[in-house]
Amino acid sequence: MEARKRRTAYLGPEASFSHQAAVEALPHTEAVPLPSFKAILKALEESGPDRETPYDYAILPVENSTNGSVVQALDLLAQCGLDPDTSSYPDIEVVDEHYLEVHHCLFVSRAWATEKLTEDEILSLLRYGNDDDSKTAANGPQSGETRDDRSVQAAKMGRLEHTLKELRIKTLFTHPQVWGQCNNILSALLPPGHVERVDMSSTSAAAAYVAGTSSESHAGIAAISSSLAGVKHSKELICIASNIEDEPGANTTRLLVLRNRSRNENTPLLSAEAARENPRVKSLWTFTIAHHIPGSLATTLAVFAKHDFNLSAIQSRPRPRSRSADPQTVSPTSHRNQDRNWQYVFFVECLHSTMLEDLGSVKAEPLNLLQDLKSVTEQVSLLGSWIDRLS
Numbered sequence: 001m002e003a004r005k006r007r008t009a010y011l012g013p014e015a016s017f018s019h020q021a022a023v024e025a026l027p028h029t030e031a032v033p034l035p036s037f038k039a040i041l042k043a044l045e046e047s048g049p050d051r052e053t054p055y056d057y058a059i060l061p062v063e064n065s066t067n068g069s070v071v072q073a074l075d076l077l078a079q080c081g082l083d084p085d086t087s088s089y090p091d092i093e094v095v096d097e098h099y100l101e102v103h104h105c106l107f108v109s110r111a112w113a114t115e116k117l118t119e120d121e122i123l124s125l126l127r128y129g130n131d132d133d134s135k136t137a138a139n140g141p142q143s144g145e146t147r148d149d150r151s152v153q154a155a156k157m158g159r160l161e162h163t164l165k166e167l168r169i170k171t172l173f174t175h176p177q178v179w180g181q182c183n184n185i186l187s188a189l190l191p192p193g194h195v196e197r198v199d200m201s202s203t204s205a206a207a208a209y210v211a212g213t214s215s216e217s218h219a220g221i222a223a224i225s226s227s228l229a230g231v232k233h234s235k236e237l238i239c240i241a242s243n244i245e246d247e248p249g250a251n252t253t254r255l256l257v258l259r260n261r262s263r264n265e266n267t268p269l270l271s272a273e274a275a276r277e278n279p280r281v282k283s284l285w286t287f288t289i290a291h292h293i294p295g296s297l298a299t300t301l302a303v304f305a306k307h308d309f310n311l312s313a314i315q316s317r318p319r320p321r322s323r324s325a326d327p328q329t330v331s332p333t334s335h336r337n338q339d340r341n342w343q344y345v346f347f348v349e350c351l352h353s354t355m356l357e358d359l360g361s362v363k364a365e366p367l368n369l370l371q372d373l374k375s376v377t378e379q380v381s382l383l384g385s386w387i388d389r390l391s
């Protein structure tokens with residue numbers, strides 16, 4: 001019997017950045033688009049051993065080097081963890097990470113551009129969109145640039161300003177993560193007071209929306225999406241500016257690779273060779289603490305240090321109600337709802353090199369640390385361990 005091709009769920013539709021990451025990180029799997037982060041986690045959670053066409057992996061963006069955390073993804077990760085009483089996704093674990101270089105393009109409908117621009121302008125746009133020199137056009141001078149470079153950029157910026165004016169851009173569509181990644185050009189040429197921003201479920205959904213508009217609705221709208229989305233919709237869209245991110249060449253999104261642990265109980269995460277070549281391991285933990293006890297966060301962090309786990313990142317998110325303290329146990333004199341609102345889930349990421357043997361064999365679970373953390377936290381989950389892809 002022919003072996004089933006493994007499947008990776010990603011935030012669709014096709015040509016999103018998550019799609020690109022899925023293809024790069026898991027090239028031997030079939031990348032399958034799903035409409036939201038929540039749909040992705042649900043589909044993976046339901047991909048237990050009995051499922052005939054399961055998702056073997058999922059890929060989820062968690063942070064961007066320019067704009068910080070992808071909070072929608074973190075809030076879902078906060079609901080992962082082994083305790084089925086408190087977790088919506090008890091079977092999901094993190095098994096790898098992927099760093100994706102992210103470049104954004106500004107697209108308008110080709111039909112609208114043809115109505116508003118001259119033939120020469122369209123031709124020059126077609127060249128400009130693919131012109132490597134345009135990398136910094138929207139981002140002002142970079143260090144080490146000459147006056148000549150700067151005047152070329154100023155000219156390009158002027159041209160873009162002119163194009164945007166001709167096209168009368170009034171509404172912009174993209175994924176909410178992107179606004180903060182393209183802040184320079186947006187505040188200079190498409191400022192919020194003049195241009196409405198519409199959040200879409202993904203950058204590729206934004207491109208598909210503008211590509212699908214009719215002559216009644218294509219006037220003055222634009223999408224910020226990947227160049228891949230431009231290729232997919234090349235008949236309907238034209239790129240009017242490429243590399244519009246604030247830090248061209250340094251705008252990176254980190255995505256986590258997830259899988260369903262009940263399906264993979266005995267599958268090694270990594271070969272012993274891979275672990276030996278790259279012995280730095282990362283792990284991701286979530287925990288909640290008794291906020292009313294002074295020093296409880298410091299006490300918890302000290303446990304990581306005691307076990308030689310080097311904290312590389314810490315952040316908190318408001319605690320989902322499903323994981324908040326049982327209202328029955330909250331003191332009747334407290335402001336119950338206020339107490340429950342102002343509770344946090346902490347996310348801690350660690351670097352450590354102590355689990356080489358574990359990684360090479362079956363599972364990377366720093367069980368002793370987990371045991372000790374249980375005694376100082378209200379709830380604690382190890383979401384997964386994987387090789388540090390930055391080292």
Ligand SMILES: O=C(O)C(=O)C[C@]1(C(=O)O)C=C[C@@H](O)C=C1
Nearest residue numbers: 016017018061175177202203253
């Ligand atoms: O909208 C997309 O294309 C996505 O894959 C989502 C996402 C994100 O959530 O961060 C992925 C990478 C970029 O940072 C922008 C958007």
